[in-house]
Amino acid sequence: MTRLGTGIGWRPEIADAVERMPGIDWVEAVAENVCPGHLPDSLLRLRERGVTVVPHGVSLGLGGADRPDEGRLTALAERAEALGSPLVTEHIAFVRAGGPLTASPRLEAGHLLPVPRTRDALDVLCENVRIAQEALPVPLAVENIAALISWPGEEMTEGQFLYDLADRTGVRLLIDVANLHTNHVNRGEDPAEALAELPLEAIAYVHVAGGFERDGVWHDSHAHPVPRPVLDILTDLASRVSPPGVLLERDENFPEPAELEGELSAIREAVERGARTRPQAESRPERQAQDHTAPAPPGGEAARQRLALAQAALLSSLVAGTPVPEGFDRVRLGVQSRALAAKRADVVAKVAPELPSILGTEYRSAFVGYAQRHPMRGGYRQDALDFAESLLLGEKLTEGRARRELRRWWLDRSGPAPRPLSRLARVGQVGRSLIGR
Numbered sequence: 513m514t515r516l517g518t519g520i521g522w523r524p525e526i527a528d529a530v531e532r533m534p535g536i537d538w539v540e541a542v543a544e545n546v547c548p549g550h551l552p553d554s555l556l557r558l559r560e561r562g563v564t565v566v567p568h569g570v571s572l573g574l575g576g577a578d579r580p581d582e583g584r585l586t587a588l589a590e591r592a593e594a595l596g597s598p599l600v601t602e603h604i605a606f607v608r609a610g611g612p613l614t615a616s617p618r619l620e621a622g623h624l625l626p627v628p629r630t631r632d633a634l635d636v637l638c639e640n641v642r643i644a645q646e647a648l649p650v651p652l653a654v655e656n657i658a659a660l661i662s663w664p665g666e667e668m669t670e671g672q673f674l675y676d677l678a679d680r681t682g683v684r685l686l687i688d689v690a691n692l693h694t695n696h697v698n699r700g701e702d703p704a705e706a707l708a709e710l711p712l713e714a715i716a717y718v719h720v721a722g723g724f725e726r727d728g729v730w731h732d733s734h735a736h737p738v739p740r741p742v743l744d745i746l747t748d749l750a751s752r753v754s755p756p757g758v759l760l761e762r763d764e765n766f767p768e769p770a771e772l773e774g775e776l777s778a779i780r781e782a783v784e785r786g787a788r789t790r791p792q793a794e795s796r797p798e799r800q801a802q803d804h805t806a807p808a809p810p811g812g813e814a815a816r817q818r819l820a821l822a823q824a825a826l827l828s829s830l831v832a833g834t835p836v837p838e839g840f841d842r843v844r845l846g847v848q849s850r851a852l853a854a855k856r857a858d859v860v861a862k863v864a865p866e867l868p869s870i871l872g873t874e875y876r877s878a879f880v881g882y883a884q885r886h887p888m889r890g891g892y893r894q895d896a897l898d899f900a901e902s903l904l905l906g907e908k909l910t911e912g913r914a915r916r917e918l919r920r921w922w923l924d925r926s927g928p929a930p931r932p933l934s935r936l937a938r939v940g941q942v943g944r945s946l947i948g949r
Contacts, residue, residue, distance in 0.1 A: 514598040516564060516717055516757025518780060520772065523762070527554035529769040535776070538564035540759055541595070543587070544571055548594035559596065567591040569602040574640045574654065575627035576606035577613055577820030585647040592650050599651045599716060601686045602644070604637065604677070609827040613820035619827045620888040622856050622895075628663035628822065629673040632815040639812060641681045653684035653716035658694035658723075658732035660848045664839025670701060671709025684716035689745040690723065690732060690761075696741075697730035698844075703745045707752060717757030720746055720779050729847055735765035738775050743782040750786025758783060764858075831887040853883035856895060864896035870917045878903065897926055 517537030522530055530539060531554055539558060546552070546567065555565055569588050572580055592600045605624035610616045627633045645652050654677070656670060668676070678685055687710065692703040720743075722736035738760070749755060758779055762772065828834040830849045836842050857879040861868045868875040882902055888895050900922040903909045909918070 513716070513756050514564075516566075516759075518776060519564075519717075519757060519759040520776065521568075521759060521761045521763070522555065522558075522565070523766070524552065524554075525764075526762070526766050526769075526772070527552065529772065530554070531557060533769065533773055533776070535780075536563060538566065538757060538759070540566045540568045540601075540761075543567035543569040543591045543600070546591055546595070548590045551594060555595070564598065565595040566597050567595055567600050569600065570624065571607060572602045572644070573605065573607040574602055574644060575604050575633065575637055576608060576640075577636060577816045577823055578608075578611065580640050580643050580647075582647070585644060589648050592648065597650060599653055599684065600648055601653045601655060601716070603655045603657050604674075605657045606823050606827075609820065609823040611820075613817055614824045616824055616828075617887075619824065619831060620890075621827055621831065621852060622859070622888055622892070623852050624657045625823075625827070625830075626657060626659040626661065626663065628819075629666040629668040629670065630663075631667060632819050634668070634673060634676060635812060635815050636819050637677060638680045641677070641683050645681070645683065651684055651716075653686045655686035655688055655719065656691050658688070658691040658698075658730075660698055660729060660731075660851060661840065661844045662699050669706065669709060670695065671706040675709055675711050678711045678714040683714075685710070685714045686717055686719060687715055687749065687755075688719035688721070689749060690719065690721040690738070690742045692745050693739075693742045694723065694730045694732045697725065697728075704748060707745075707749055712749075712753040715753060715755060717759060718746065718749065718755045719759055719761055721761040729844075731851065733765075734761050734763035737767075737771075738778065743778060746779065746782045747786040750783045751789045752786075754787065754790070755783065828887075831883070833885050849884055850880065853880040856883045856888070856892070859892045860896045860899065863892045866921050867896060867900065867918075870914055870921065872914075874914075878908070897922065901926075 518535060519538035519540060520530055520533070520536060522539035522541045530536060539555075541555060546555070559565055567588065572584050572588065574580060588600055588602075603624050604627060606621070606627055607624060608618060608620050611618045627637065641652065641654065656674060674685060677683060689703070692706055695701045696703050720738055721732065721734045722738045722742070723730055723732045723734070724736050725731070746758070760772070760775055760779060822837070825834075825837045826840070829836050829845060830852055836845050857876050860879060861875070871878060879899055882899050886898065886902065889898060900918055904915070904919055904922060909915050
């Protein structure tokens, strides 16, 4: 098992600071934000110094009902090879639903959503993990995610689910202690019990991050300082096993480098506290090599379809305003829906910064309202165009500077061919198109 040490999530906004930080043994980069043929100079310099770089995927959707997309797997493999990484990581989550298995439109979440801890979901996940393992040039580790919602009718605890996954596939685990804290607050799950059930010898490394609590719900923001309860869970984990690596995640609202270095010091201290209480001889042996090539269990396709229908119904309620599926907490689904819409608003503001500039303080409320009724049709750039078109075709944005600038922005980016007149005409104003006004 690769010993990684102490690391930090590499982000372009803090690249210079990361290069100057003392005691950084490795970094993790979001795989989808790295182009294999044009690696950022900062990552190249870190690699030249011997700093390990691990690509961390966010869009594969291993927990979804569909088999992993070959193109996404190829892209992840290319990034691992370009970075010379000892492993790659992804999430135990689904990020899209619908499509052929459900005979319904494909829906994108734009976020990591929890899979139900059921036998069906485990069977599908195990097969998807095996497919990914065969396609990747290096070992795969998968991460437990934070969840605002719980699935009804779950058959296993998180620890049992992860143990069976690792046992059946040999996959390594990326344990996020901040996500264990999130699930403690939001779902009443005991982090100590989860750690006790985990196959600790399968841990590849550990994530640590901050968040915030609002109205009794913990939001895993990656934009706030690491709280004491998360560090305490890290200490508990370190009292059970020596983690091969520990990494601080921060995705936005970046503080001064000195504050990040202070958080890294607190992480090291939390690990050291745990190590002082760990038995000298760790009781669990290294996992033995096993044959994980067994075919999917009988009825695998039926399990995929059942899972597909359940995930499509949930995602449709979150992003398209359809009825809440039976057994779910309506209030929590409302919280999750608003969180998904808020994240879309944040990402669209980054890929299309002209929109908040044009709309000012109205941007966020307008986009969140739009997102709760309109699913994503494609990537975030398409989402920005669709949002702008919705405003222009609607009645809320009155004539004035903002409307003129938004129309000009939309026309500049919507392609060389004009949209059909029927798409551009405003309801109730026959003959007047967006282009003509």
